[in-house]
Amino acid sequence: MKRQGYLLILLATLIFALLLRAASGYAFQNPTQESKNKNAQSAEDDQKNILERTVRSALAPRQAQVFGRPYTYYFLPIAFYHFDTGLNLGFNTHWFSPKRDAFLYRLRLQVVASLRNNHKHNFVFEYPQLADSKFGFILRGEWERTLQTRYFGLGNNSVNDRELTASGNENFIHKDFYVYTLKRPRLKLFLTYHIFSDIVFGFGGGFQSADPQPRANPGESFLAVDRPFGYLGGSGKHLAFKMNWDTRSNRVFPLGGFHTELSFEPNWAAVNVESQTPDGLQKQSQNVTFSRCTFSDSRFLQIKSNRLILANRIAFEAISGAAPYYEFGQFSGQRNTRAVGGSQSLRGFNSRRFQDKIKLITLTELRFNYRPINLMSESFGVIFIAFFDNGRVWQKWSDLAFNDVHSTFGFGIWLNWDNNLIIRLDVGHSKEETLFPFLRLNTAF
Numbered sequence: 001m002k003r004q005g006y007l008l009i010l011l012a013t014l015i016f017a018l019l020l021r022a023a024s025g026y027a028f029q030n031p032t033q034e035s036k037n038k039n040a041q042s043a044e045d046d047q048k049n050i051l052e053r054t055v056r057s058a059l060a061p062r063q064a065q066v067f068g069r070p071y072t073y074y075f076l077p078i079a080f081y082h083f084d085t086g087l088n089l090g091f092n093t094h095w096f097s098p099k100r101d102a103f104l105y106r107l108r109l110q111v112v113a114s115l116r117n118n119h120k121h122n123f124v125f126e127y128p129q130l131a132d133s134k135f136g137f138i139l140r141g142e143w144e145r146t147l148q149t150r151y152f153g154l155g156n157n158s159v160n161d162r163e164l165t166a167s168g169n170e171n172f173i174h175k176d177f178y179v180y181t182l183k184r185p186r187l188k189l190f191l192t193y194h195i196f197s198d199i200v201f202g203f204g205g206g207f208q209s210a211d212p213q214p215r216a217n218p219g220e221s222f223l224a225v226d227r228p229f230g231y232l233g234g235s236g237k238h239l240a241f242k243m244n245w246d247t248r249s250n251r252v253f254p255l256g257g258f259h260t261e262l263s264f265e266p267n268w269a270a271v272n273v274e275s276q277t278p279d280g281l282q283k284q285s286q287n288v289t290f291s292r293c294t295f296s297d298s299r300f301l302q303i304k305s306n307r308l309i310l311a312n313r314i315a316f317e318a319i320s321g322a323a324p325y326y327e328f329g330q331f332s333g334q335r336n337t338r339a340v341g342g343s344q345s346l347r348g349f350n351s352r353r354f355q356d357k358i359k360l361i362t363l364t365e366l367r368f369n370y371r372p373i374n375l376m377s378e379s380f381g382v383i384f385i386a387f388f389d390n391g392r393v394w395q396k397w398s399d400l401a402f403n404d405v406h407s408t409f410g411f412g413i414w415l416n417w418d419n420n421l422i423i424r425l426d427v428g429h430s431k432e433e434t435l436f437p438f439l440r441l442n443t444a445f
Contacts, residue, residue, distance in 0.1 A: 061418075064095075071095050076418055078112055080439070084148045092441060094420050110441070119145040128192075138190040138202070142336070147231075149182035149212075150350050151223045154325065156393045156404055158354060160432055174220040178350075181213040182326070186336070190240065202242040209235035210326045229271065230324020232283060236269030244334065246299065253383075253416050253443065255306050258299040263333045266291045271324045290321025294333045298445050309367040313445040315339075319331055319357040328355040328393075331434035337445075340391040340406070343438035344445070348408030348428030350436075356393035358400070363444055364388045381416035387426070387444075406430070413441075 057443045064071050073095040080088050090112030097105040109123040128136040150159040163169040164177050190204035211233045214221035223231055241264045247257035270285040298313040317339075318329050329352040331337040331345075339345040341353030345361045370382040389408045392401055412426035424440045 002111050043246065066095075069097060070390055071097060074418075076417075076421060078110075078441075082114070082118075085114040086116040088112055088114040088118070104229060105330050114147075116147060117145065119143065128194075134194040136192045136194070138188075138192060138204075138334075140186075140188045142184070142186045144185075145181065145183045147181050148351075149180055149397045150178050150352055151180060151226070151228075151325075151355075152178050152350075152353060153222070153226055153396060154228060154328065156356065156406075158352055160350075160353070174215070176215070177220060178222050180215065180221055180223045183211040184326075185209055185215070188240070190242070193424075198245055198247050200244045200246070202244065203240070205237065205239045206238050207235075209233070210324070212326065228325035229273075229322070230326055232272035232274065233326075234269055234271035234285070234324055237269055238265045238267040240265045240332075243335065248298075250419055252419050252422060253381075254300040254311075255309060256300050256302050258297065260298075261294070261296045261333050263294045264291065265294075265332055267321075267323070267327075269324065271322075288322040288324075290319060290323035290327070292317060292319045292323075292327070292332055293373075294331055296311070296331065296333055307369045309369070311363075311365040311367055311445070313344075313363045314361070316360045317358070323357065326353065328357060328359075331359070340393055343440050344424065345388065345389070346391040346406060346408055346430075347426055347438060348430030348433055349406065350433075353432075354391065354393045354406065356395050358394040358397070359391070360393075361389065361391040365444075381394055383414040385412045385414065385426075386410075387412065387428075389428070410436075 057405055061072050061074055064073060073093060076092045078088070078090040078092060079091045082088060090110065092110045093108070095107040097130070105126060105128055106269045107123070107125045110121065112120045115285065123139075123141050125139045126136070126191070127138075152160055161171075163171045164173045165175050166172065167175065186206065186208040188204060188206035190202040192200050192202045194200050210230070212223060212231055214231075215225040218224035243262045245258075245260045248254040248259050249256050267290050269288050269290070271288055272283050273286045274281045275284045294317040296313065296315040300312070303310055315331050315337065319327060329338060331339050337344045338351050340355070340359050340361055341349035342351030345363070355425065365385050365387045368385055372379050372381050374380075387410055390405050391406045392402070408428045408430040410426060410428035412424060414425070416425040417423065421441060422443050424438070424443060426438045426440075426444075428436045428438070430436065
């Protein structure tokens with residue numbers, strides 16, 4: 001509740017600042033009073049201009065050359081405090097070639113680390129055309145060490161028992177009973193071929209590993225108590241076949257169009273298991289194979305010019321074979337999405353709240369472009385949204401039914417920095433959380 005309280009204060013402060021900024025544009029001033037204040041404010045304005053020039057210089061786009069090719073790049077320092085991870089520091093940078101579409105020929109890099117050793121680093125490099133052919137490639141990499149990874153068990157009816165995590169209860173175990181640390185590096189490379197201007201076929205592969213780290217006392221960690229297949233971690237490799245049909249006007253904040261993706265990934269993994277030996281229990285690797293098929297469709301409809309946008313995403317994924325549990329907590333494809341639950345799939349629930357082999361989510365947003373504001377001579381678009389999310393998981397195909405669907409709703413306020421970066425604050429409501437805030441540097445879809 002303390003975390004939610006502080007984030008709600010942040011939200012209220014941000015809304016107040018935006019309204020104050022908007023009101024200042026329509027305020028009427030007394031000419032006499034304005035003349036009296038002009039000289040008194042001149043010295044203060046000079047000092048403000050120094051700060052403004054400094055910040056503007058840091059945020060403004062810059063020019064550089066890499067291997068003889070001109071690039072434009074943005075650089076955004078990141079600093080924030082989180083109650084679970086402490087002080088986080090890092091940066092987000094976006095490089096693109098000005099001679100091409102900024103979001104087809106790009107390099108995006110984000111590095112964020114906390115003083116408590118929480119890490120979230122990722123990069124994307126896209127080269128749409130090799131030697132002016134229809135071939136290109138996409139390289140993606142991630143390295144995460146998430147202190148607050150949650151595991152509530154498998155299935156659509158997994159239980160979040162607050163009596164086990166709230167001190168003072170008779171059945172109290174630990175406040176972080178459902179929490180563990182997960183270290184997960186991933187690397188993907190796709191070779192792409194443009195069948196048409198909007199339709200791209202991709203073939204590639206990747207490597208990934210998972211290292212779950214429950215609490216030292218096994219009885220205080222539900223992951224160690226439940227012991228799902230893969231709870232000791234593992235590594236693997238996969239091939240990937242995908243088809244993308246993308247007509248979005250912009251990848252960061254689309255005002256129209258759609259993005260449909262279909263992908264198929266066969267996987268080969270070495271999963272760590274415990275085996276009984278004459279010397280006792282020992283960790284060994286078990287080779288398994290599984291496959292995942294993912295469908296995702298995002299659509300953006302202009303209701304009133306560019307001011308009011310209706311956005312919707314539906315995503316479905318099925319995993320077959322002996323997959324470890326940590327593969328259930330995300331949608332694969334061009335952009336990995338944590339599911340089901342969290343800031344990208346079911347806002348109002350904890351991240352990965354519901355996990356299993358088959359999963360479905362729908363996200364619907366009404367986005368209102370309020371008006372742009374200038375902060376330190378940089379233009380930021382202000383966007384208000386209302387959203388409604390749904391999600392469900394199944395263990396096998398015979399269980400497929402559409403009862404017991406989990407739903408959330410909420411609102412958010414976003415800042416759009418020059419169509420290159422979204423700063424997003426969403427607050428969701430569900431049957432488990434009254435107000436659950438998320439602060440992110442991208443849209444949910």
